Amino acid sequence: MKKFPNKKVLILGIDSIVGSALYNAINIAGGDVYGTSRRGGSDHSFLDVTFALDKWPDMPEVDSMIVCASLGKLAQCQSDPALSYAVNVEGLEKAVRKYKTSRTQVVFFSSYHVFNGRKAFVEECEMPEPQCVIGRHKAQAEEIVLNEQGFVIRVTKVIDPLYPRFTDWALKLRKGQIVEAYSNLFCSLVPLDSVIEAVLVAIREGWKNIIHLSGPEETSYYDIARMLAKKLGCSEDLVVPVQGKIDEMGVHYSHSTLQVSKVIKNMKLNLPDTEAVIREWIKGYKDWYNLRSDQRVPHE
Helix, strand or coil, rough: CCCCCEEEEEEEEEHHHHHHHHHHHHHHHHHHHHHECCCCCCCCCCCCCCCCCCCCCCCCCCCEEECCCCCCCHHHHCCCHHHHHHHHHHHHHHHHHCCCCCCEEEEEEEHHHHHHHHHHHECCCCCCCCCHHHHHHHHHHHHHHHHHEEEEEECCCCEECCCCHHHHHHHHCCCCCCCEEEECCECCEEEEHHHHHHHHHHHHCCCCCEEEEEECCEEEEEHHHHHHHHHCCCHHHEEEEECCCCCCCHHCCCCCCCCCHHHHHHHHHCCHHHHHHHHHHHHHHHHHHHHHHHCCCCCC
């Protein structure tokens, strides 16, 4: 890993999955990291981005501000658009006003939901046409970041070692329980480590504008659950297909892939297919599961 000493980085939402992984990686790379979190008991400065600006904590001037504080669940944003706007758009606006200086690179995580889902492997130069609440708010937030000469990374489904949906499925499958999985909703998986590597390069080299980071294919949640069952040595018949209520989530078309940007291809970043992601995820899951058993923690 290349170093970037003397870089000061602020992470909003530092206790999130992506935020905590970035915190560890930047520390290892030699950067100085500051963070905010809305979690009680966090070691970092407390911040709820819906607070009025005068309640935001003061922070040192930084070279990069990474915005991981967001409301990212599709259904939650669709059912509460006011909260989605307050977090995903107004929260970003406040962060820029409070913490950005002339030297600060703003790094923002966006989503394939800024597009309408009609087309697979959308390029970054194509115009957004969101079909759901989170897509509209991510597109608005992108405009704010780009107006500040910042960096937007549109990414598909990020999979961390304890991705909650997979963990829930795995625990049920190992108990012989039925798992219901959407057969009409698709995703394109990207390992968390690959996202972190791309962001570290973006910080070190001061990237601007938009890049796309995506898996090489899209797979239904139903097929993913069956892959998981097979690789865990469980019966694939335990996985039952169900239809997601996509209209209620504002989703009308199902494509979820992005065309990987040239700079990412040049990095030769690890972007494996779905089966390889599942295989690697299971290695981490089994280590975690065995550790829980060794510590005599109840499995469920």
